[in-house]
Amino acid sequence: MTCDVAIIGGGIVGLATAYRLQELNPHLRLVVLEKEDRIGRHQTGRNSGVLHAGVYYHPGSAKAKLCRRGKQEMETFCETEGIPFTICGKTIIAVTDDEVPGLDALHERAKANGVHAKRIGPERLSEIEPYAAGVAALNVPETGVVNFGAVAARLAERIEERGGEIRTDAQVLGGTERSTMSVVETSRGAVEARVVVNCAGLWADRVATLFGVQPSVQLVPFRGEYVELSESARTYCRGLIYPVPDPAFPFLGVHLTRGVAGRVEAGPSAVMAFAREGYDFGTIRPRELAEVLAYRGFRRLARKYWRTGLAEMRRSFSKRSFLQALQRLVPALQMDDLRPSPSGVRAQAVRPDGSLADDFIIETTPRAVHVINAPSPAATASLAIGRHVAGLVLERLPT
Numbered sequence: 140m141t142c143d144v145a146i147i148g149g150g151i152v153g154l155a156t157a158y159r160l161q162e163l164n165p166h167l168r169l170v171v172l173e174k175e176d177r178i179g180r181h182q183t184g185r186n187s188g189v190l191h192a193g194v195y196y197h198p199g200s201a202k203a204k205l206c207r208r209g210k211q212e213m214e215t216f217c218e219t220e221g222i223p224f225t226i227c228g229k230t231i232i233a234v235t236d237d238e239v240p241g242l243d244a245l246h247e248r249a250k251a252n253g254v255h256a257k258r259i260g261p262e263r264l265s266e267i268e269p270y271a272a273g274v275a276a277l278n279v280p281e282t283g284v285v286n287f288g289a290v291a292a293r294l295a296e297r298i299e300e301r302g303g304e305i306r307t308d309a310q311v312l313g314g315t316e317r318s319t320m321s322v323v324e325t326s327r328g329a330v331e332a333r334v335v336v337n338c339a340g341l342w343a344d345r346v347a348t349l350f351g352v353q354p355s356v357q358l359v360p361f362r363g364e365y366v367e368l369s370e371s372a373r374t375y376c377r378g379l380i381y382p383v384p385d386p387a388f389p390f391l392g393v394h395l396t397r398g399v400a401g402r403v404e405a406g407p408s409a410v411m412a413f414a415r416e417g418y419d420f421g422t423i424r425p426r427e428l429a430e431v432l433a434y435r436g437f438r439r440l441a442r443k444y445w446r447t448g449l450a451e452m453r454r455s456f457s458k459r460s461f462l463q464a465l466q467r468l469v470p471a472l473q474m475d476d477l478r479p480s481p482s483g484v485r486a487q488a489v490r491p492d493g494s495l496a497d498d499f500i501i502e503t504t505p506r507a508v509h510v511i512n513a514p515s516p517a518a519t520a521s522l523a524i525g526r527h528v529a530g531l532v533l534e535r536l537p538t
């Protein structure tokens with residue numbers, strides 16, 4: 140098969156890139172190569188579903204810019220396509236006095252990012268979230284929820300309607316970049332493409348190496364476990380209830396999320412997974428685990444944060460510990476209120492010096508664009524990331 144652009148990965152970032160490319164040039168022949176039997180099976184289909192407003196990110200970073208732009212574009216897309224989303228607002232809660240400086244720092248950051256956020260006290264908090272407890276809070280009215288899996292499915296439909304191909308069961312196994320054309324070896328045969336885009340999510344660093352690119356980071360899988368609240372306990376959460384996150388980590392802490400269908404989920408934890416798609420403790424892939432353990436960056440990270448890692452593992456093994464984290468935010472919650480719910484795995488980029496890469500990372504070569512790091516809020520930002528990546532692709536396509 141020969142095409143103009145081959146996009147590796149049928150997650151929301153790969154699909155948004157294909158969608159934006161077709162908008163910019165409807166005549167492009169493009170194919171999305173997805174290793175699974177359907178699109179959106181990994182991070183895209185297993186997340187909190189939050190349309191992030193852009194509170195947390197370093198002002199001026201790619202995350203800060205693309206999240207703001209992408210959220211707007213996502214809302215417009217959902218409105219046009221009739222995909223339900225709710226702007227339910229989010230409340231970030233300082234449970235104790237020592238968390239207040241962190242809350243204030245978030246408030247400043249929200250302002251710097253152009254996000255409307257209001258600092259509130261316990262009285263107003265109890266009006267917004269009657270079951271939540273805290274000494275102070277930040278209310279972000281513009282945060283919302285959507286089902287990113289539904290968005291991905293609609294993007295796929297539109298791509299096919301416009302003549303693009305979505306090839307499932309097509310795992311990319313190898314690749315060669317040449318001066319005028321790249322060859323992508325897949326489990327369903329070879330594809331020749333003028334430009335290759337790597338949006339392989341949890342595998343993006345590995346896929347880059349298949350094309351001879353040595354990425355600046357390695358991806359380490361971190362599982363995020365969720366529980367669902369029973370129907371009777373759903374009243375404990377009206378919108379989104381978040382803790383003040385630890386600024387040392389890119390994860391936002393265990394939170395409660397009322398989804399578009401009214402179900403309330405709590406999570407995710409952040410525990411190292413023993414396989415890139417290790418959705419439970421039993422999934423161990425020795426080769427993938429060995430790769431992580433052999434990585435200098437991971438060993439440095441583990442030496443620095445082993446205590447936090449152990450605490451997260453405890454929470455993962457002990458439902459009581461998970462409950463305690465939730466009770467800090469909503470004291471009325473009880474063990475009987477929690478039901479198991481599917482987990483997700485985040486691709487966390489770690490630098491060789493052991494630091495966690497926070498921002499989106501895109502690396503380019505003359506004939507390829509590699510989206511190496513697209514963690515949260517990449518689902519919110521996907522249409523803006525897709526527009527940016529599409530621009531990089533068009534620069535690489537000789538007219």
Ligand SMILES: Cc1cc2nc3c(=O)[nH]c(=O)nc-3n(C[C@H](O)[C@H](O)[C@H](O)COP(=O)(O)OP(=O)(O)OC[C@H]3O[C@@H](n4cnc5c(N)ncnc54)[C@H](O)[C@@H]3O)c2cc1C
Nearest residue numbers: 148150151152174182183186187189311340363483517519
């Ligand atoms: C627990 C959790 C909670 C999150 N919460 C939020 C949130 O509330 N809001 C938000 O905006 N973001 C959130 N995120 C982040 C968001 O889900 C991701 O940033 C986003 O889905 C990334 O999309 P993607 O397309 O890059 O990756 P993915 O969805 O993982 O897609 C990559 C695709 O590439 C395919 N692939 C991999 N290797 C190959 C290969 N060799 N050949 C062919 N195909 C391949 C995979 O099968 C997969 O379908 C969360 C993530 C997690 C895990």
